[in-house]
Structure formats: structure tokens, C-alpha cells
Amino acid sequence: MEVPESIYPLIENACRDLYIKSLKEIPPDVVEAIRRAAATETLEVAKRIFSHYLQSIDLGREQKMIVCQDTGIPIYWVKIGGNLRLDGAKLDDAIVRGTERATREHPLRSSIVSPLRRENRQTNCGERIPIIHYEFQRDSDVLDILFMPKGSGSENMSFMKMLVPADGVNGIKRFVLEMVVGAGPKPCPPTIVGIGIGGSSDLCMTLAKKATTRPLGSRNSDSEMAALELELLDAINQTGIGPQGLGGNTTALAVHIESAWTHITCNPVAVNMQCWRAERRRARIHADGRVEEGF
Template sequence: MKTVTVDYGLYSVIEETAKSLYIKALKDLPPDVRQALQNAYEIEEEENPKKILSTMLEAIKISDNKQCLLCQDTGIPLYFIKIGSRLNIDIPRLQKAIIRGTERATVEHPLRSSVCHPIKRTNHQTSTGYRIPLINLDFVEDGDNLEILMVPKGSGSENMSFLKMLIPAEGIRGVKKFIIDSVLEAGANPCPPFVIGVGLGGTSDLCVKLAKLAAVTRPLDSRHEDPDIAALEEELLEAVNQLGIGPMGLGGKTTALALNIEYAYTHITQNPVAVNIQCWPARRARAKIDVNGKVEFGY
């Protein structure tokens, strides 16, 4: 297989792109999220939730017009990177470029840094630290591009994360019950209407990762390619929206804008289930970089 060696100048492009993506994600809400909020507003009948949704839509317009942040929480920066298999790329250098871009976005914009030491609580004011930003690497067969998805994960939603190691005897009813119970426990804390990510199977750590991937990387109007999983997504979303938690926990028809599931095969004696939630400004920004350094931004 013919490989393409990355020119050293491309790492500067990656750094600049990481910087731009962090800022873009904090300001420019994806079209599918905007539409989901608009749909929620249109179907709502009660005055309070309708007013809250109207305020959210107005906040988006203000952010667009004034180029200000949608939320003061700049989150923990997450980068999901897909590397074409034909790219001969220096992974440590790539990671350093992402970290440097995150630092520059925080200092040069400037942004509030939300990243601190877990015990000392010291904050370097760079949105970076030991093992942060979180950089997830994946590889695409026969590709020669680099794709970067940036997600600023706020604490209000991240704090509402759940994992349970079910046993197979609990079956699909146990899975559904745990998911619904988790949403009830989360209540208004993750700023509903939120996006629910569910991970099924794998090991405990993989299951939690799958839940996060489902919550933050998939468009809200998508459905899983597996028809059985897609049907479960629809069933659970309908059930969640019957809970009546509603926008900001004050009641209403829409508690969740979407419920996405990702799964993996697991051990015959276990059935892990994880829930990860994303708040109503389900922020994300994406870029594709070709070998010549051309950058295409999107969501």
C-alpha cells in the first residue's frame, strides 16, 4: 500500500486547526442541534417550557451576531481524530500540535480555562494538563486525510454519567430500566433538553467510552445502522420524553433532543450499560485536512 508522508508544515496546520475548532465549537452550534431545539419549541404547548426554549433559541442568535460563547463553561476539550491509513504521520507530534492548539485557543481568544489538578485544584489557565486534552485516535482504511472532531464537554452534563455492570439474566428490561433510572437521577442537572448517549457491551471502560461517543459525536437526526439498535433508540427516546422533566427541569414535552446508542460485543457472563449526557448546546466542530494542508470545516 502506497503511503503519503506528512510534511512538517502540516503539523502547524493541525495546531492552527485545533485552535480554531475549539473556538468554533464554543460559538457555532451545529445545524442539527438548532433544528432539534426549534422542533422542540414548535411542539411544546405549555407556557414555561416554551419560554425557556425560546430563550435558548435567542441565545443562539446572540452568539451568532456577537460571536460570543454559547455557554461560560468551556469544558474539558475532547478531540476525536481519524487518520487515513495511507498517511505516514508522527503520532506524538500530532498530539503535541493538538495540545498546543488548545493552549493557544485559551490564551489568544481568550477563553476561561476549566481544567485543573484533581487534588490540588491548580489551573494553568491553558485548558490543558496531564492527559488533557483527551485525544482519541482511530484509523480509516485506504484514507489519506486527517479528520478532527472537537467537543468541549461541560461538567454539568459530564457529572451525570452512569455505569452499571448488569448480568445477562436481567435482559433488555434491565438495560431499559437502568437507562430510564439514570435520566431520572440526572433530572435538571445536565441542562435539558439534553442528548443521551448509551453504551452497551464491551468492558466497563469501553462501555463508558461508547456512551460518550454516542452522546457527543453523532448528529441528532441520525439513527444507528443496526435496525434493532435504531428501534431501541426510538423506543427509549419516546419513554424519556414521557418523564416530563422538560427544558431546564421545569416540565414539558421534550426532556431529550436525541438518544443515541453505540455497542460492542461483551463477555457471556456480563452486560455493561453506560449513560453519558450532553447538555442542550450540544457543541461540536469538525475539520478535514488533506495532505496538502487544505482545511475544510464543518460539524
Template sequence: MGVTQQFYDLVENVCRDLYIQSLKEIPPDVIAAIRRAAERETKEVGRRIFSHYLQSIDLGRTQNMIVCQDTGIPIYWVDIGGNLEINGARLTEAIVKGTERATREHPLRSSIVSPLGRKNRQTSTGERIPVIHYDFVPDSDELNILFMPKGSGSENMSFLKMLVPADGVAGIKRFVLEQVVGAGAKPCPPTIVGVGIGGSSDLCMSLAKKATTRPLGSKNPDPELAAMEEELLGAINQTGIGPQGLGGDTTALAVHIESAWTHITCNPVAVNLQCWRAERRRAKIWPDGRTELGF
């Protein structure tokens, strides 16, 4: 199924909207998890932090304000339906333009700089930014876009270790717990703890990041990994780090694990933390111009 220029224009507009809306509207599953954590919280300071979070969420929605000042690193996961005849270069161009327009037209703070000279184009774009991951879905005529503006407080809390097979499952669990405890208040807890297990070093880290985008309440379909998610969450919430690291019962809202097969002599594990605001937005686009926005 071929697409026209209007399709690329639509992708550009949608990417602009995804960026702006994601900063103002927190996903409903995240709001519900924060409400539940606030109700459960037994420490006074923790309850106060949760109440500030809920106020910020409300201001974002009702006053058209961004929930946190950090506009993040723009990251897209784009699933291309196998029936679509798409020009990849034009698709990338549309995504980049949408990102730039969100920054200029809203306007948003551009958080993107060159790594050495710290030069800022004021467009939220630069060399290899936005980050775009492409994948393909057989027998589909949809374009699915998932967007995340990844804040630096949580992104700086990214960790990879190339364990060896002898470290086993115990080594994986130990590594995850050590990183969460070491991160303390820095990723603005309560976090979603994304864990990648297996693959190559780059794939492992990529899985950890993608794991943080899974809706809260979802489990890994593999019962062994689902049990590990639950066990790690229980252990993390016993640390008492709490909201903003000031002490409390909820340090993480969830642990999400994604895995890949790996080399016989490798046992990689990666951790990527997502902060409490856990912003993400999705869009489905069809070649006839229909769009559907969601979380």
C-alpha cells in the same frame, strides 16, 4: 504519504479554531431540533426556556459570543487515514498546542484543574488533558478531527453499570431511564442521551460519550438498537422533566446508542448525557494543506 512540519502547524491552527468556534456556533441539526421542540412545546415555561436557548444561539453567531460560559473539557476524536505517514507524538503535540492557544489567544476560561490540588494552568490542558482518542481509517489520506468541549453539568451525569446477562435488555432500558430521571435538571435538558452497550467497562463508557456526537436525526444502523433508541426517547419525553427541568414535553432531543460485543458473563451499560447546546465541530485536513471545517 509523508507529511511536513506545515501539516502539524495546520493541525495546531485548526485545533485552536475548532475549540473557539465550537463554543460560538451550535450545530445546525441541534438548532433545527430545538426549533422543532419549541414549536411542539405545550407548557408556557418550556416555551420560555426554548426562546432563551434560541436567543443564546443567535447571540453566539451574530455577536461572536460563546453560547454558554462553560468551556468544558476539550475532547478530540482523531481518525488517521491509513495512507498518512504521521508522527504520533508530533500530532499530539500539535493538538495540545492548539488547545492552549485557543485558551490564551481568545481568551477562554480554562476549566481544567489538577484533581486534588485544583491547580489551574490557565491553558485548558493538564495531565492527560485534552482527551484524545485515536483511530485509523484504511485507504484514506485524510486526517479527520471531531472536537467537543464537554460541559461539566452534563459530564457529571455519566453512569456505568456492569449488569449481568440475566438482567437482559429490560435491565438496560431500566438503567437508562433511571439515570435520566435521576439526573433531572442537572445536565441542562433537553439532552442527547448517549448510551453504550457492551464492551469492557471503559469501552462501554467511551461508546456512550461518542454516541452523543452523532448528528441528530441519525439512527443506529442495527434495526433492533434503532428501535430501542426510539422507544427510550418516547419514554424519556413522557417524564415531563422538560427544558432546564422546569417541566415540558421535551426532556431529550435524541437517544443515541453505540454497541460493542462483550464477555459471555458481562452486560455493561453506560449513559453519558449531553446538554442542549450539544457543541461539536469537525475538520478534515489533507497533507497538501487543504482543510474543510464542518459539524
């Protein structure tokens, strides 16, 4: 299906809106998980922190205020419907322009700098930023764009290790727990712990990040992986790190695993944490110009 030229300005506007709105409205599944954690918390200090989180969430939604000052690294997960005939370069340009416009028009803090000179263009864009991941969806007429502004506190707590097959599943569990405990309060817990297992080193890390974008409550479709998610969630919540690392029953809201097959002599594992605000927002763009918003 050929898409009209008018789709590209539509994509640009959608990406601008995704960035701005994602910073102000926390996804309902995350809000629900925080409410549940707050209700079951027994430690006074943890209860107080959860109550601040919930106040920030309400202020963001009702007063259209940014929930946390960090505008993050702009990351887009784009799924292109297999029936759509899109110009990839124009799609790329529209996403970049939408990111720049969100930053200038709101205006948002520009969190993006060059790695050595620390130059800031004040657009939240730069070399290879925004980060755009492309996938394709068979038999679909929809362009699905999921946006996440990845905060640095949690992004700095990213870890990857090339274990060997002899380390087995126990090696994976040990690595995940060591990284979570070592990170302590730095990723602004309670977190969503994304775990990548398998692939190559780069794919493994991407899978760990992708895992954090899954809605809370979803489980890996493989029963063994799903059981490992639950086992690790339980173990992480027994560490007592708690919200902001000040102690409590909830250190992670969820553990999500994404996996890929790997080399016979490899056993890669990666951990990518998402902080409590877990911002993400989705736009589903149809060829006829309809845009559906969601999470």
C-alpha cells in the same frame, strides 16, 4: 503518503479554531432540533426556555459570543486516514498546543484543574487533558478531527453499571430511565442521551460519550439498536422533565446507542448525557494543506 512537516502547524491552528468556534456556533442539526421542540411545546415555561436557547444561539453566531460560560473538558475524536504517514507524537503535541493557544489567545476560561490540589494552569490542559481518542480510517488521505468542549453539568451526570446477562434488554432500559429521571435538571435538558452497551467497563463509557457526538437524526446501523434508541427517546420524553427540568414535552433531543461485543457473563451499560448546546465542530485536514470545516 508522507505528509509535509507543515501539516503540524496546520493541525495546531485547526485545533485552536475548533475550540473557539465550537463555543460560539451550535451545530445546525442541534439548532433545528431545538426549533422543532420549541414549535411543538405546549407548556408556557418550556416555550420561554426554548426561546432563550434560540436567542443565545443567534447571539453566539451573529455577535461571535460564547453560548454558555462553560468551556468544558476539551475532547478530540481523531480519525487518521490509513494512507497518511503521520508522526503520532507530533500530532499529539499539535493538538495540545492548539488547545493551549485557544485558551490564551481568545482568552477562554480555563476549566481544567488537577484532581486533588485543584491547580489550574490557565491553558485548559493538564495531565491527560485534552482527551484525545484515536481511530483509523481505511483507504483515506484525510485527518478528521472532531472536537467537543464537554460541559461539566452534563458530564457530572455520567453513569455506568455492570449488569448481568440475566438482566437482559429490560435491565438496560430500566437503568437508562432511572439515570435520566435521577439526573432531572442537572445536565441542562433537553439532552442528547448517549448510551454505551457492551464492551468492558471503560470501553462502554467511551461508547456512551462517542454516541453523543453523532448528528441528530442519525440512527444506529443495527435495526434492533435503532428501535431501542426510538423506544427510549419516547419513554424519556414521557417523563415530563422538560427543558431545564421545569416541565415540558422534550427532555431529550435524541437517544444514541453505540455498542461493542462483550464477555459471555457481562452486560455493561453506560449513560453519558450531552446538554442542550451540544457543541461539536469538525476539521478535515488533507495532506496538501486544505482544511474543510464542518460539524
